[in-house]
Amino acid sequence: MQGGPLVNAMLSVGRCLEKLAGVRMDTYVKLLSKTPKEEYGDFGFPLARFYPRPEEVLTGLSSCVKESYVKASLVGGFLNLRFDEKEMGRELLRLMGGGWRPEMLKTERPRRIVVEHTSANPVHPLHIGHARNASLGDSLARMLKARGNEVIVRYYVNDVGRQVAVVTLGFSIIGLSPEELATRLGAKVDHAIGWVYALTHTAIDAIAARRRGDLEEAEKLAAQLARLKERGDSSLAELIVSRVASFDNPEAKLSEIMSRYEAGLEPERSSVRRIAEAALRGFMETLRRMGISYDRVDWESDIVWSGLLGHVLSQALSSKYVTKHKDATALDLMGVARDKVGEEERERLKLPKGFDVPPMILFRSDGTTLYWTRDVAYSVYKFADSGADEVINVVASEQRLPQLQVRLALLGIGYEREALNMIHYDYELVRLPGRAMSGRRGEYVTLDELIEEAKTRAAKEAQARNPELDKGAIDTIAEGIAVGAIRFSLVQAGATKPITFEVERVLRLEENTGPYLQYTFARANSILEKHGSVDYGSAEAAAYSDPDRRALLIHSLLYPLVSAKAADELRPEDLASYLLKLADIFNKWYQKDSVIREPEPGIREAKAALVELSAHVLRSGLTLLGVPAMKRM
């Protein structure tokens, strides 16, 4: 009975269609949709497209489907279903009286799924781009879990490589720990680290530009340095800039830090790691506010130091795809594609036809490894450590090629199962109006600032509406609204859409936003509080014949199926638009039909049950999207 009266009846029709017309269940679920006109029925399925004589099916259906409150009819090749709201309503009230509430349908084949997301480099604070990654990843993880899968959420810390070397160099110059600097700047520790990173990186680039005679670029970078200096401590900034300028070869310094860290030598082993850990603490503080958490934090350096990287590399070196690319040792991925990728694999790997995949360089000529090589080893680790059936990497779509290269490399060195079960969930970047965001230059809107800005606005509104509430209560509400507004705005657009980030748009509190949904939930909750507990036994299902109540009833009852589909298709945006529609229907009804003031007791209970039903769906759906459902706002 987990799907509830509506969804179960729909599914029984589906099973009968499978039997009678050979229509596959998943095809049926995909194509079943609301009818455009009320007179056709509630939902329709284009049966004629799959079966030439739909009349026969209609006849067979009546004896096959046991739920008597669903009636099928045929119009223009469409098989239409209409639900009898009174009979179905009685069944619903009986179920709700027994404690049933709509929840996502559980999968029949639970899997163990790793979701890796966020994985921001520990060199600058989280910005809105990371927030999109984290919001999508967290919503996916919540949805897959609700679907009945075992989900392990992992964060991968890229602490090996040039970026962390740059920030480490910066800290070695100023001679302070990240925490000491944070105190001195009066900033959050990851913000302090970001400042050092941008300063050091820009200083290095400025020197390089000057040395190769690109004066225009050098000038631009000098101006950027001046801006950065103002945002922090000017004497420390000058120290960094002058010391970097005094180096004969800054690149050699970075290279030394990188190779010593990769080799696990002190003091780099401790100093680099300490900075990365500090940054990560800052990230986690912010992410916790956003309601986002991880089961495991994986360190890139551990993959190297544990010997796993060496092991995977030796497997790669003994494979037949080893080749040379401009003197460097590489893997011939085109060769892998030729040998091992048939039509089915091409599909699963998302390898475009006629695609030219460059070889994957395994080592730099100085012997250090590259990010991609380490990522191959990490992919193996993710499967092995979690015993995963499937790994979902939430990674921006600009990394499509490298992600594909990793899959092909896995295939080439014998990790076929891993290669075919690793999904790149890609999303488009968030850009600022008129300019790109850049961590290297310190050009970004941090997530912390954005949350605070949203919170300030929300608090103002909340205080005006609830003058009797104290500061603490307002603060809690404002925080929930801020998080809800941000998270909802980042998952409601399809992941393939590039988002241009405008503060005004994200922080809007009106319709089509997270706060609109939160507000709807609060309204529903307010009714329930005033009404008290619902007496399902005395509720009269006849109340549901009213068109607005009926629409709310049917839309709410669709939740188990809609959410399951959204989870399977990895589409949180579908859940978002379903909830918006639900809120629209609820508010429309709310406006003209009072529950509390309903004189007829049986009708009043039925209405209250309807509020309970839709409020439950709202809360459940909002929770999956990471939008806090608050009883009051």
Added chain:
RNA sequence: GGGCCCGUGGCUCAGCCAGGACAGAGCGCCGGCCUUCUAAGCCGGAAAUCGCGGGUUCAAAUCCCGCCGGGUCCGCCA
């Protein structure tokens, strides 16, 4: 040059994979609704050659081909 993504009212987007049974939502604009469960709401209105051109089909925003515009990737960077 090649691969991938995007192009739908002034703005932001849904619908495209599974062609009909949608041209839909929100913002903005114009006009209404608070002695009644939270007006962060509701009701009404104006506003679209679905980037362009071909093709397939009884039927194309949706499929195919070719263009145009925007983004992104094609590093011994991460």
